Amino acid sequence: MTTRSALVLGARRELGTVGLVAAMCGFYAGVLLVASETLRVNSESVGDVSAIGLVLGVVASVFIAVAVYVSAVVIVNGVDTVIAGRLKQIALLRLLGADARSLRGAVVRGTTGVAAAGGTAGVLAGVLTGDVTRAALVAADRLPDGGYALLPVLALPAAAVVTLAAAGAAWVGSRAVLRATPAQALSGASVPAPDSPRAGRLRRWLTVALIGSGALVLAGAAVLGESGNAIGFLAAALGAMLSGTGLLVGARLVVPRLVSLVSRLLGTDPPSKVAARNAVRDPGRTTRSTMGLVIGVTLVTTFAAGFAALRVAAASWDQTAAQAAQTDDILRHTSTIMICLVVVSSAIAAVGFVSTMSLGVIQRTREIGLLRALGFTSGQVRTMITKESVALSATAVGFGMGLGLAYGALGAQSLVGFQNDGFVWGLPGPVLAGIAVAGVLLVLAASWVPSSRAVAVTPVEALRSST
Amino acid sequence: MDSLLSFSSVSKVYGDGGPGAVRALDDVTVAVPRGGFTAVMGPSGSGKSTFMNVAAGLDDVTAGEVHVAGHPLHRLDDRARTLLRREQVGFVFQSFNLVPTLDVRENVLLPFELAGRRLRTDEHAWVEHLLEVLGLGDRVAHRPGELSGGQQQRVAIARALAPRPAVVLADEPTGNLDTRSSREVLGLLRTAAREYGQTIVMVSHDPVAASYADRVLVLADGRLVGDHDAMTPQQIAELLIGFEVGAA
Numbered sequence: 001m002t003t004r005s006a007l008v009l010g011a012r013r014e015l016g017t018v019g020l021v022a023a024m025c026g027f028y029a030g031v032l033l034v035a036s037e038t039l040r041v042n043s044e045s046v047g048d049v050s051a052i053g054l055v056l057g058v059v060a061s062v063f064i065a066v067a068v069y070v071s072a073v074v075i076v077n078g079v080d081t082v083i084a085g086r087l088k089q090i091a092l093l094r095l096l097g098a099d100a101r102s103l104r105g106a107v108v109r110g111t112t113g114v115a116a117a118g119g120t121a122g123v124l125a126g127v128l129t130g131d132v133t134r135a136a137l138v139a140a141d142r143l144p145d146g147g148y149a150l151l152p153v154l155a156l157p158a159a160a161v162v163t164l165a166a167a168g169a170a171w172v173g174s175r176a177v178l179r180a181t182p183a184q185a186l187s188g189a190s191v192p193a194p195d196s197p198r199a200g201r202l203r204r205w206l207t208v209a210l211i212g213s214g215a216l217v218l219a220g221a222a223v224l225g226e227s228g229n230a231i232g233f234l235a236a237a238l239g240a241m242l243s244g245t246g247l248l249v250g251a252r253l254v255v256p257r258l259v260s261l262v263s264r265l266l267g268t269d270p271p272s273k274v275a276a277r278n279a280v281r282d283p284g285r286t287t288r289s290t291m292g293l294v295i296g297v298t299l300v301t302t303f304a305a306g307f308a309a310l311r312v313a314a315a316s317w318d319q320t321a322a323q324a325a326q327t328d329d330i331l332r333h334t335s336t337i338m339i340c341l342v343v344v345s346s347a348i349a350a351v352g353f354v355s356t357m358s359l360g361v362i363q364r365t366r367e368i369g370l371l372r373a374l375g376f377t378s379g380q381v382r383t384m385i386t387k388e389s390v391a392l393s394a395t396a397v398g399f400g401m402g403l404g405l406a407y408g409a410l411g412a413q414s415l416v417g418f419q420n421d422g423f424v425w426g427l428p429g430p431v432l433a434g435i436a437v438a439g440v441l442l443v444l445a446a447s448w449v450p451s452s453r454a455v456a457v458t459p460v461e462a463l464r465s466s467t
Numbered sequence: 468m469d470s471l472l473s474f475s476s477v478s479k480v481y482g483d484g485g486p487g488a489v490r491a492l493d494d495v496t497v498a499v500p501r502g503g504f505t506a507v508m509g510p511s512g513s514g515k516s517t518f519m520n521v522a523a524g525l526d527d528v529t530a531g532e533v534h535v536a537g538h539p540l541h542r543l544d545d546r547a548r549t550l551l552r553r554e555q556v557g558f559v560f561q562s563f564n565l566v567p568t569l570d571v572r573e574n575v576l577l578p579f580e581l582a583g584r585r586l587r588t589d590e591h592a593w594v595e596h597l598l599e600v601l602g603l604g605d606r607v608a609h610r611p612g613e614l615s616g617g618q619q620q621r622v623a624i625a626r627a628l629a630p631r632p633a634v635v636l637a638d639e640p641t642g643n644l645d646t647r648s649s650r651e652v653l654g655l656l657r658t659a660a661r662e663y664g665q666t667i668v669m670v671s672h673d674p675v676a677a678s679y680a681d682r683v684l685v686l687a688d689g690r691l692v693g694d695h696d697a698m699t700p701q702q703i704a705e706l707l708i709g710f711e712v713g714a715a
């Protein structure tokens with residue numbers, strides 16, 4: 001079985017991203033669980049037993065769930081990309097008599113194994129880091145010495161969840177194995193199969209329904225906020241969840257078009273033109289590698305914009321200067337903590353983005369050799385790869401920022417709208433600037449290494465390569 | 468007559484010169500004049516593709532000098548060679564010729580775009596003529612993945628001829644074609660050479676194809692072992708059999 005999976009997936013190295021992403025996600029879960037365990041024990045020792053433990057558990061679970069979701073999206077893409085590069089080999093195996101289902105099973109088992117190892121190691125490392133930090137804080141008298149559990153109850157379940165999510169993601173990502181017909185081994189290009197018309201219609205319908213209802217609920221939340229109704233914030237959360245899910249479902253319909261619009265702004269010379277085509281070469285993959293980043297950027301921007309709006313609003317409240325300073329301080333710190341909590345999901349998405357870009361370039365070695373043989377200079381090859389990466393990440397960052405600003409402002413409005421005149425909103429300048437800088441770094445990371453590798457060989461060597 | 472492409476004592480060795488090294492070209496000296504249609508023949512593995520790659524500056528030589536359109540290829544760096552290739556050379560590879568994300572017309576027009584210039588009216592007519600003669604008129608909006616192997620090869624031929632480069636290097640351009648389209652392609656190449664003075668070097672295994680050329684070079688084990696004027700298919704077939712018997 002292992003050999004089967006190696007036949008389909010090639011070197012384990014190609015699954016390195018899966019292991020890394022599972023480990024990051026596990027580490028995050030481990031740290032969060034220790035933190036919430038610590039807070040729970042402390043709140044109990046203060047005597048405030050009530051529902052705090054439960055609430056903390058729920059909050060931690062929500063953040064972990066988001067990270068797991070983003071990891072799953074990244075893993076789907078990772079597996080899909082690896083398989084896309086091996087379609088010919090898979091088709092050849094099919095031609096020689098291998099059965100598609102068992103090949104796919106081998107892919108899922110191989111991926112799940114890597115994710116289980118990465119996820120478990122990550123959770124344990126996270127818990128250990130948390131425990132050590134806590135022990136240091138206790139030793140420094142910054143924390144009371146309560147009876148903390150060294151291994152939070154949910155730690156191992158968290159590792160299991162990461163593994164299960166990876167298994168599901170591998171299953172989704174390996175769909176292409178079933179589409180590899182033996183005939184493809186003999187012919188050439190693999191063209192991704194479009195949605196069936198039926199699935200397409202369902203997708204469209206669901207998207208419109210979810211986004212429409214979400215937008216209505218969000219508008220309602222803003223109005224409720226104006227009247228000071230406590231339901232407002234819950235409504236805003238529900239609206240954001242509905243419309244966010246709608247965007248995820250419908251992303252496939254919109255994102256490739258957005259990317260191709262953005263890439264058209266990059267120029268019309270041959271490198272830009274080929275880059276634009278490559279960016280949307282496989283709409284499914286384009287969508288997933290963009291949406292991972294969109295989720296990350298949206299989360300960060302939502303919290304940043306929400307708290308920025310709250311601070312703007314609070315500044316106009318009727319309080320003494322000292323009170324105002326204190327409120328602002330609390331808001332600022334909470335904002336920082338929340339952003340740190342969600343930024344991890346962005347990091348996971350970024351790792352996935354870099355890996356998909358690099359693999360995609362490696363798989364196109366031969367094509368790049370051809371372009372150079374036809375007269376693309378090394379510089380033009382680099383430009384082409386960089387522009388592809390710019391088109392994808394600029395779309396993701398722009399989309400995510402816009403969405404986050406809207407969600408953040410609506411959340412704040414629904415919470416404190418009644419205390420202020422008009423709509424509450426704020427622009428988190430430093431965070432937006434930070435995201436923009438991170439976006440530029442991401443583009444460089446995603447394009448520098450693969451493009452250097454692409455131009456390091458002579459065109460003839462590249463043309464002769466089998467990938 | 469000035470030579471457009473010249474090799475003097477060119478050798479190309481793959482590997483590090485140890486026991487596993489392969490001498491793909493061995494002390495080859497030859498000059499191809501402007502406007503000539505030259506066929507390169509020889510058994511499989513005799514160095515024909517290597518000859519073409521070196522002539523296009525796609526690969527470095529181990530020893531010797533290569534001149535293309537007056538430029539010393541062996542002394543140019545990668546960038547200068549790329550620019551030279553872009554402006555002076557049209558290439559048809561043995562396989563995998565087209566950019567998969569560009570459609571037929573875009574592939575054919577790529578050399579113009581790389582040179583950064585718009586088509587003049589006569590060039591536009593020439594491109595349309597090529598597409599028509601090569602039977603691609605109704606496929607211009609298709610991507611390479613949607614074409615047969617022979618159609619892809621014809622697109623590559625159109626692309627190589629379209630910008631009227633100083634030299635067209637074609638590695639088995641008729642390898643995937645049936646007899647009829649093969650004759651059409653060869654006729655087109657011969658017309659381009661005779662009427663427009665297009666210099667063409669073509670690798671082929673097929674004596675009939677080589678008979679369209681006005682000169683036949685023969686390689687064996689990396690050496691130039693034959694250099695003949697235009698011949699009939701029968702003469703070429705006999706010549707090749709002679710070499711195979713000699714080599715055996």
Ligand SMILES: Nc1ncnc2c1ncn2[C@@H]1O[C@H](COP(=O)(O)OP(=O)(O)OP(=O)(O)O)[C@@H](O)[C@H]1O
Binds near residue numbers: 489491512
């Ligand atoms: N990258 C390489 N490394 C080692 N040897 C090589 C390499 N490329 C070509 N060769 C060897 O050089 C010799 C000439 O190869 P070339 O491709 O030029 O042959 P050819 O005449 O075009 O053959 P065919 O008619 O089969 O296309 C062969 O023996 C081949 O094995």
Ligand SMILES: [Mg+2]
Binds near residue numbers: 515516517561638
């Ligand atoms: Mg060859």
